[in-house]
Amino acid sequence: MGGNWRRARTSRRPCDDPRDRPSFRPVGCRHGRARRRRTGGWSLTALTLDRLACRRGGRLLFTGLSLDLRAGQAIRITGANGTGKSSLLRVAAGLLAPFGGTVVREGRTALADEGLALDRDLPLADALGFWARLDGRASRLAPALAALGLEALAPVPVRMLSTGQRKRAVLARAVLSAAPIWLLDEPTNGLDADAIALLERACASHLEAGGLIVAATHQPLALPGAATLDLTPFADAARARTMAEDDDD
Numbered sequence: 520m521g522g523n524w525r526r527a528r529t530s531r532r533p534c535d536d537p538r539d540r541p542s543f544r545p546v547g548c549r550h551g552r553a554r555r556r557r558t559g560g561w562s563l564t565a566l567t568l569d570r571l572a573c574r575r576g577g578r579l580l581f582t583g584l585s586l587d588l589r590a591g592q593a594i595r596i597t598g599a600n601g602t603g604k605s606s607l608l609r610v611a612a613g614l615l616a617p618f619g620g621t622v623v624r625e626g627r628t629a630l631a632d633e634g635l636a637l638d639r640d641l642p643l644a645d646a647l648g649f650w651a652r653l654d655g656r657a658s659r660l661a662p663a664l665a666a667l668g669l670e671a672l673a674p675v676p677v678r679m680l681s682t683g684q685r686k687r688a689v690l691a692r693a694v695l696s697a698a699p700i701w702l703l704d705e706p707t708n709g710l711d712a713d714a715i716a717l718l719e720r721a722c723a724s725h726l727e728a729g730g731l732i733v734a735a736t737h738q739p740l741a742l743p744g745a746a747t748l749d750l751t752p753f754a755d756a757a758r759a760r761t762m763a764e765d766d767d768d
């Protein structure tokens with residue numbers, strides 16, 4: 520996952536199609552700017568996707584997706600396999616260039632996906648500690664391990680972790696990162712009920728502190744004040760656009 524963790528950068532690219540108009544704004548929630556000021560968290564946190572289109576493998580996956588998230592807000596992204604949820608997160612993280620539209624990130628970004636990026640031969644605490652030191656967050660290692668119930672696994676080599684334990688380690692990195700923007704790709708994959716409860720608590724704390732969360736998930740995930748965005752209509756719009764362009768040829 521080392522390649523998936525990036526300092527915030529702002530990318531702007533003109534939308535190539537003014538027809539891409541539908542927008543989605545999550546409802547405001549009680550975790551807002553006032554709370555961020557109270558917690559003394561990040562100075563500015565926002566993620567704005569404007570008329571985003573994504574193309575992969577020569578195929579337009581979705582188009583016309585707009586989203587504006589501020590401090591304390593969260594959204595769940597749903598949609599059938601292959602609609603482009605993971606791709607959307609990669610575009611939002613700045614790892615994949617949008618085909619159309621713009622992405623503006625205000626704040627550092629942590630993408631927690633299937634990648635692990637922890638030294639497999641190190642004990643978990645040392646492997647996570649490597650990143651914690653890089654981020655100047657060594658003192659937060661123990662709380663991050665505790666947040667995902669990993670204390671007992673601290674001395675266990677990463678290669679010996681189970682699927683769910685590895686997923687918890689990935690999520691612990693998000694907690695440890697101090698990045699206000701969390702992009703979580705199928706965060707509940709492999710987690711048992713207790714671990715999901717811990718994840719939900721960690722997410723609630725993050726929002727309370729003025730962070731924001733985008734979670735692509737097929738599973739229920741309780742996120743305070745979160746709306747749900749179904750990617751299907753945006754994938755349908757992409758299909759319709761592709762068909763119209765084919766007809767024009």
Ligand SMILES: Nc1ncnc2c1ncn2[C@@H]1O[C@H](COP(=O)(O)OP(=O)(O)OP(=O)(O)O)[C@@H](O)[C@H]1O
Binds near residue numbers: 601603605606
């Ligand atoms: N590196 C890549 N190169 C080309 N095409 C890709 C690449 N990665 C993904 N795709 C394609 O993009 C489409 C969307 O994939 P993506 O993983 O974003 O969907 P998803 O909605 O997250 O799916 P799932 O629910 O199965 O996780 C798929 O058809 C996939 O084959």
